[in-house]
Amino acid sequence: GAGVSQSPSNKVTEKGKDVELRCDPISGHTALYWYRQSLGQGLEFLIYFQGNSAPDKSGLPSDRFSAERTGGSVSTLTIQRTQQEDSAVYLCASSFYGVNPGELFFGEGSRLTVL
Amino acid sequence: EDKVVQSPLSLVVHEGDTVTLNCSYEVTNFRSLLWYKQEKKAPTFLFMLTSSGIEKKSGRLSSILDKKELFSILNITATQTGDSAVYLCAVEEYGNKLVFGAGTILRVKS
Numbered sequence: 001g002a003g004v005s006q007s008p009s010n011k012v013t014e015k016g017k018d019v020e021l022r023c024d025p026i027s028g029h030t031a032l033y034w035y036r037q038s039l040g041q042g043l044e045f046l047i048y049f050q051g052n053s054a055p056d057k058s059g060l061p062s063d064r065f066s067a068e069r070t071g072g073s074v075s076t077l078t079i080q081r082t083q084q085e086d087s088a089v090y091l092c093a094s095s096f097y098g099v100n101p102g103e104l105f106f107g108e109g110s111r112l113t114v115l
Numbered sequence: 116e117d118k119v120v121q122s123p124l125s126l127v128v129h130e131g132d133t134v135t136l137n138c139s140y141e142v143t144n145f146r147s148l149l150w151y152k153q154e155k156k157a158p159t160f161l162f163m164l165t166s167s168g169i170e171k172k173s174g175r176l177s178s179i180l181d182k183k184e185l186f187s188i189l190n191i192t193a194t195q196t197g198d199s200a201v202y203l204c205a206v207e208e209y210g211n212k213l214v215f216g217a218g219t220i221l222r223v224k225s
Contacts, residue, residue, distance in 0.1 A: 004157075033213065042121075042203065042217035043158070056212050091157070102149045102207040106157035 002026070006092050006107035013082055014115050021077040021110045025094030033095075033104065034067055034077050038088045046090075049075065082114045119206050121216035129224050132194050136219045138204030139186040148180055148187050151203040153218070158203055161189070194223045 005024040013019050025032050030051045035043040045059035049069045060066070064082075069075040079086055089111050093104035122137045140148065147165045151158035162171045164180035164187060171178050175194075180187045191198055201218040208214075 035215070040220075043205075043215040045212055045214060048212040059212075089156075102147045102163050102205070102213055103160050104149075104151075104158075104213065106159075108156045 004092055004094055004105050004107035006090075006110050008110055009108060010111045010113075012113045012115065015084060016081050018078065018080045019082055019112060021079075021090050021092075021112070023075045023077070023092030023094075023107060025073065025075070025092070026096075026105055027073075029094035029096050029105070030072070031095045032069055032075050033093045034075070035091045035093065036088045037091060037109070043091065046077070079112075082112075084114045087112055087114045119204055119214050119216035121202075121204050121219050123219060124217070125220040125222070127222045127224060128194055130195060132223075133190065133192045134194060134221060136189040136191075136202050136204075136221070137186060138189070138216055140204075140206045141185065142206050142208050142214070144208040145182070146207045146209045149205045149207065149213070150178055150187075150189050151205065151215075153201040153203055154199075161202075191221075194221075196223050196225050199223045 007022045032049040034046040036046055037043050047067045048056040064080045067077045089109040091106055091109045093106045095104050119140045128134055147163050149163045150161040152161055162178045167180055167182040175192045178189045199222050201220050203218045204216045205213045
């Protein structure tokens with residue numbers, strides 16, 4: 001596809017369950033970000049992948065959160081033992097680091113609701 | 116700790132008004148400052164600024180960066196209802212992540 005694709009677009013889960021959110025970045029983009037946005041809030045940085053470098057995980061809020069990026073392309077954000085405070089929109093973005101690394105292309109987000 | 120602060124948090128204006136949105140930042144290895152517009156879901160890119168004093172323009176929107184005072188402004192002239200959105204400022208460091216501010220919610224009333 002031409003843009004960043006995220007799935008699922010909506011996820012409702014029960015407290016304590018694990019969830020996986022998927023991001024397909026734009027082909028050829030070397031940088032990939034995950035952000036979290038709660039209602040009426042700004043974008044909270046979670047994790048950043050750049051090429052083959054070790055990811056910057058400094059924004060992950062707890063050890064229940066993890067992410068991986070396979071083959072330098074698709075990324076999966078996993079939240080274990082979900083809590084109600086995890087409810088938010090999870091946005092993925094990618095960029096081509098060698099050109100305009102700050103120009104991020106965002107997906108439509110995955111809205112997570114933890115009951 | 117790096118931070119990006121936007122003001123005002125929210126703003127309500129009438130069509131035709133001019134607005135100025137502010138973004139101040141503190142980062143250790145500045146590379147660029149970016150403005151994004153978020154209407155419903157995905158933020159969309161507006162401007163990237165790397166040099167002080169050089170205005171970037173796109174239609175009724177313009178932005179400028181002051182690297183000495185560590186801030187940027189986004190101006191919107193002759194506002195329209197379609198300008199209603201959250202405007203996000205982000206700062207990029209060399210080799211590092213983009214850090215976003217909390218955003219300014221702009222509502223343009225007809």
